[in-house]
Amino acid sequence: MMAGSTDVLICGAGAAGLTMAIDLARRGVRFVLIDKLPSSFQGSRGKGIQPRTQEIFEDLGILDRAMAAGGIYPTVRRYTADGSHVDQEVVNTSNPTPAEPYHLPLMVPQYKTEAVMRERLIELGHSPEYGVELTRIAVGTHGIEAVLSTPNGERILHARYLVGADGGRSFVRSALGIGFPGRTxxxxxxxxxxxxxxxxxxxxxxxxxxxxxxxxxxxxxxxxxxxxxxxxxxxxxxxxxxxxxxxxxxxxxxxxxxxxxxxxxxxxxxxARLADRYRNGPAFLVGDAAHVHPPTGGQGLNTSVQDAYNLGWKLAAVLAGAPDTLLDTYEAERRPLAADVLDLSTRLLEGFKNGDNRRPREAQQLDIGYPSSPLSCVGRYPAGKLAPGARAPDALVQGAAGSPTRLFMLFKGTHWTLLVNGPSRVAPRAGLHIHSIGPGLEMEDQLGHFAQFYGLHEQASALIRPDGYLAGTFAKDELAALQDHLEQYCCHQAGVFPGQ
CATH class of the missing domain: 3.30.9.10 (D-Amino Acid Oxidase, subunit A, domain 2)
Structure with a gap:
């Protein structure tokens, strides 16, 4: 029987598993991605890509490909029994803004979305292993031992961490004895x-x-x-x-x-079901393995992608030396949001039954945040407009060399980002990108967007997590608090950074 080892075993090569794999690959983390299906999924069960997920796809380097593979949602035409009809827009159309560059859901059949993701993963030097089924799990002090059934026989794999991305009938969830209460x-x-x-x-x-x-x-x-x-x-x-x-x-x-x-x-x-917990020691649940709900509102694939996007950077950081407690924040942040999504999808299902296809702003997932997370650092007094845990807005700025850019381009990659309103007094460190914004500095806020959206006080700073959420804002005299937060959670990087 063959044996091997890796840092992370990802069970399930759907959208959640592929997101996890791409994020780990660009961070130089060793992983194995398996799926029991003999080949990739060829259906369109999940076809909606919400604006917040579009921002994630931009960070992962696949947004333009995904947009080219699909298109926008058509107008709904509702027919009555006599053959007449009335047209209705799925969403209230609005123009993109500098803070929110993507405002419309994108329609891409699931099989095409996953094909784009596999292409990106191949660019990063990896690919899924199909026809490989996880049949037994033993959880130990230093990780898990997995027995895999492959076309070439059984294989034992030791992994520091296991990620169950294997759908609503998750073997991982069942093997870990995690309850999945809910209702049909x-x-x-x-x-x-x-x-x-x-x-x-x-x-x-x-x-x-x-x-x-x-x-x-x-x-x-x-x-x-x-x-x-x-x-x-x-x-x-x-x-x-x-x-x-x-x-x-x-x-x-x-x-x-x-x-x-x-x-x-x-x-x-x-x-509508929600797992009792998302973590069992070194094992985690993401996507439909952790939550299932009606397809109304286009929330399923998006919530799954964002689960993996939340967990990926934390696994990499802990593997590189960050405290294990960082991994506890995954469930603390994502499980309450899944409960909200269950409520939203169920409400939209009732509306669909009555002929109402409209989707509220909350379906776009742009207002998701983690204000009560242990990672959200609250200073002595507000140092800017944004609350810790909020999604960090985009903004147009201009580099000192004259080229315009966006904050999202500064965030893109595997690093943390520190935006400083004025000259920075923070020492450089690996895994942290520091940008000073102001007249005559690295970046200039010529259009006033940065000041409008962030509202940082003079010489205050905003610390942005690798997943694009605000860890906290720090006044100019809170340098020690900022340094403490950086020491505890930031700048633990594994291997090389091909995606940085």
Whole structure:
């Protein structure tokens, strides 16, 4: 039996597992990424990329590719029983701002999103191992011992940490004995990616006839449509092209919509569940392994990506010497947000049943923050406009050499960032990028955006975490508090930094 070792074993190569792998790869952390499926997922179960996730994709170096692979959401066209219709926008359209550069959800079929992520991972020197199944876990003092079933036989792998990104039926969660309480929502549904004729591709078509509701959405970046519809709670469901054509005719009242072929389909029961805990010693849950909820609002894939984005840098830091307590902040920060997402998705499901497709601002996930996190350092008095734990806004600034740039470009990479309103008095250190902003300094705030969004007092500073959240603002006489925070949590880096 083969044996080996690594720092992190990631079980599940969907969006959450791939995000974790990309983040660890660019930090030089050793990891193994496995998936029991024989090849990559080919469906479009999750197709919405929210604005906050777009910001994360920009940091990971895949946003432009993701945008090129998809498109914006079409207007919803709601049909009534008499054949008339009314159009409704999914979101309230608004222009991007310097603080929030992405304001519209992006539609990218899940299989295309994951293909973009795999491409980025390959650039960083790694790829998933498909057809490899985790069958046993032994948790020890110094990590885990995993037994893997591979096409070449059993393999034992020792890992410092295990990340369960293996979906709603997570083997990792079950093997760790972590409860997954919640409820089913009394809705069983089909989703299918199909080639069809009879509908235009410039609208998301929604019908609500006597046979029940049905949504048929053109999938951006493809020639496919996605069919979604509730079905009876019991009984077999035929998802062939002929059967879907018949179902479409029953639920739309139209005989001119013909399903020609089915690329992928799934039958599922909607539920809302949240894991009792996200950590068991050296093992962690991310994504659907930690929480499942209805697909309404496009929250699932996004919350999963952000779980991994939160945990990745912390694992790398602890492997490089940061205190293990840093890993406790993962559950403290992410689990309460998952509970909020469950509430939001369930509310939106009720609205969808009543023909309301509008998505509130909270669906964009731009207002997510961690104000009560142990990583959020509150000074003696406010040194700026932003509260610790808030998302750090973008802003347009200009370098001393004359080139315009954005704060997000300064944040991009694996490092912490310190923005100083005036000359910096902080000594340089590995893993920390310090930028002095002001007249005649490295960066100038010619448009006033930095002052407007951050509102830092003179010679105050804002410390930005690697995941783009504000660790704290520090007044000019709080240099010791800033140094303490840096010593405790910041600048523990593993290996080399190919993504920096």
């Amino acid at each position: 929502l009394g809705v069983r549904a089909i989703v299918a990616d199909v080639v069809l004729e009879g509908l235009s591709r410039d609208r998301w078509h929604q019908f609500n006839g006597e046979a029940g509701p049905m949504a048929i959405c053109p999938l951006a970046g493809t020639t496919l449509f996605q069919i979604q519809a509730p079905v009876p709670l019991e009984g077999d469901i035929d998802l062939s092209a002929a059967a879907l054509t018949e179902r479409v005719a029953q639920q739309t009242g139209r005989a001119d919509i013909i399903v020609q072929s089915v690329a992928w389909s799934s039958l599922y029961t909607m539920g």
